[in-house]
Amino acid sequence: MSINATPTGADTAVEETERHATVPAQRGSRRKAPLSENKKAERKLGWLLCAPAALVMVAVTAYPIIYSVWLSLQRFDLRFPDERQFIGLENYVTVLTNEFWWTAFGVTMLITVVTVAVELVLGMGLAIIMHRTLVGRGLVRTSALIPYGIVTVVAAFSWRYAWTPGTGYLADLFSDGAPLTERASSLAIIMLAEIWKTTPFMALLLMAGLALVPEDLLKAASTDGATAWQKFTKVMLPVMKPAILVALLFRTLDAFRVFDNIFVLTAGGNETSSVSMLAYNNLIRGLNLGIGSTMSVLIFITVAIIAFVFVKLFGTAAPGSDDGERR
Amino acid sequence: MSDPDEARRRRRPRVRAVAAAAALTLVAPMAACGSGDAGGPPTINLYYPPEQNLQKVVDDCNAQAQGRYEIAYRVLPRQADDQRVQMVRRLAAEDTGMDVLGLDVTWTQEFASADWIREWTGQDKAEVEQGTLAGPLDTARYEDKLFAAPKNTNVQLLWYRKDLVPQPPKSWDQMITAAQQLKDQGKPYQVLTMGAQYEGLVVLYNTLAESAGGKILNDDGTQAVMDDGTVRALEQLQRFATSGVTSPSFTNATEDPVRLEFQSGAGAFQVNWPFVYPALQEANPELAKQVGWARIPGVDENTPSKVTIGGVNLAVSSYSRHPELSFEAARCIRDAEHQKFSAINDGVPPTIEAVYDEPEMTEAYPMKDTILEELKEPATRPLTPAYQSISTVLSAILSPPSEIRPQQTADELRSAIADALQSKGVLP
């Protein structure tokens, strides 16, 4: 078998044509005999394999999610249970016309975009080092993953100490004042703490993606005189696309819900509050289940939009998309 | 293209086995749990914040109960928010597993209005009101009924360096001037206190507002007032924040960092709770000898300050299966003898006035007279079921204090607090 049989395709064009040629044919045959023995068996096996995962997920989350959405349509403060009533979308109007919400939304967006972008670049570098280094591979891999394993709140506390003048080694090094009392520097520190903590997550996923890049292809590309950059973009990236999508997707979901680091580092002072902190303040501290749930649903919708854009951008590399599964 | 169907068919039995095994692992431990009540005396579950020697008090009460009940001390998390969330969540679910609750003084009205805690009546009420300081007792009332028993109270003091400042200042402006002079002389000068966006900033502002004779809410806690006194307090806070005598970390400082900063010798003044003193004696005994304490300065030099009180109240859950015994257990935990024990061993100031006269208190509490003086003319934080929301609003709008524009900020606060009282709008 030639190298082209692998899904990677140093020569993507060839693969594309192959796919276009075969997929419609397959679809056609499927339509002709929809209930063939094989197809039925395949369906059954598919359902059987997915059933346990689906059951667990639905059993645990169906009621809480539906309940939250239902709460978001009500005026409901736990301390004034008598005043509970259905008010339709009024909570959404209240939140979406509130300036605290939009300030927090802006901060959250900024943090998400900056941290995910930086992490993607750093994570890719880290993944390549972890994957290809010639010396001390075990040491590099293990130590690079440690930040992800540290409990976030503890890490945040140590950053807070480090950046407070008098008690920390970083504050005096980088500024005269107290960096956590100014908006720009607080945000920078929050982002630094996030990036330090979660780059390993990116790197690990990307490294596992790298592990799928066939050595032969790289060697073949080298023989053909490809530069390192060409090897990276033409050989490695296409194979890693699904891994990159998953890493980006889940990091973005997480980044948009940033909470712990801000909570510990600034408690939202100097306009560094995120949407999750706002939801927490309304839901948990304010016991306003209506407004709090509304914010949760809005966060959910925003994240869903981001996820949708990612999945569309990556097209067929997305899990479950209907093309590439059979080769 | 391949057709792995044959392979799949052959592997299927194994897949099934795996699925079944996975399902079993899920279900098996579920069946194993579930426990019944054992015999013996009824258990009174006391949910209380961490306090190192409270278990000894509990043991003592259990001995005194002679088998009528057995208190079990269930420790709540360290952070106030976490404590409240845990209790609220379980009370909202009508959980019968909680009997006696240790509530921060600012939560009593909220829990009472939601019908989560029982009113104290008859003999229980009479005993609690007997000899208890008026300020702490106020925090335990809602709509003129008693809903909790004050277990301990707390007030901040002014701590100052006797080697730098001969006389404690009478007003905040005097303190600022003294600090500026020290700064010019190149000596330690900072005025250290809590200014981060959290409850600590609200406590500071509440002290200033009450000292200036201001009212944040009306007397029955139903309407936002924000009168002239509160505006003067805003001016004072803003003047303090911009006077150049605060720590650079002021707007991000909480209790413990403030203590540590003073301990390291940077400050001439510190406004903080009494816990700082024993800690200072241990960590920096040399400095401790130079440190004196006084009532917190007023806004006017001729009007003494009114200082915000903290502390913990004991309440009985509405869903308790043993309400009578719970009242009795709560009374035991907070009786004079045990308050003295806790004051000496855990450093929490008593709510029963007579305890301050006990001879052992002098050694453990050299500053007890100043504490008592402040406690007799206290400032409570707004007594309303919506306190948490008001606190969130206050801390967000007051932060950072250097950017306060007094009249404008007062107007902004008035409307935000009015919304919070009715649970309208969004909390910051």
Place this chain on the structure above:
Amino acid sequence: MATGTETTTRARLRWGLLDVLVVVFALVPVLWIASLSFKTPATITDGNFIPQEWTLDNYRTIFDTDQFVRALINSIGIALIATLIAVVLGAMAAYAISRLDFPGKGLLVGVSLLIAMFPQVSLVSPLFEIERQLGLFDTWPGLILPYITFALPLAIYTLSAFFKQIPWDLEKAAKMDGATQGQAFRRVIAPLAAPGLFTTAILVFIFCWNDFLFAISLTSTERSRTVPAALSFFTGASQFEDPTGAICAAAVVITVPIILFVLFFQRRIVSGLTSGAVKG
């Protein structure tokens, strides 16, 4: 899989330098936490990166009562069981998603992503009520179930992404070459799937290990409280004193199982496709 042709000293040196960079970036903040854990109460705020006075008191404090040890056992048990189940269930579903054609596939992929996206803070209260009624509150399964649930989307996505890139034809090719079904799976497919599986295992384990929200909300005693939740029950000498030293010591101690776990699994994340496999 060294590049083979030029394992020169210069290349080693270059990689070594990069290694050092990575290790410094990753570990300096960790060392700071460790440093705080060795400082005495008097020097904890002196701002020195290296402690002036060393003490083991913080470590003694956390092992003083069995509270921390119990939490550690809970954490290890709960995280391991949840990881195992999540990876097995996730692998089954991912295999189906990446290889089989059946109706409802898109729905499963979509729904699992939606579950991962919903802010967990608003799910905790209803979940608490359900668990209390089922008697799952404050038990191991009471934490394991939500952990599996919220780890599954990540597991399914990661594993499908990797399974999709596996050239399953190789299995057939191996069988043509005379290997049995078992041999083909073990020799060809398993090594290819391993990086994805172990990566997923590490990520899921760390997710369960670090969770605070569920741990604090769905437990109430030492019976099932995990370490991150237990940290919030540490107390300082008095109400307002932060037990910073003890918390840092605990953070250092609980990093050890993570290191062991990662050490054990990272070796298995290696390039699965060797030239031999491709040429069959």
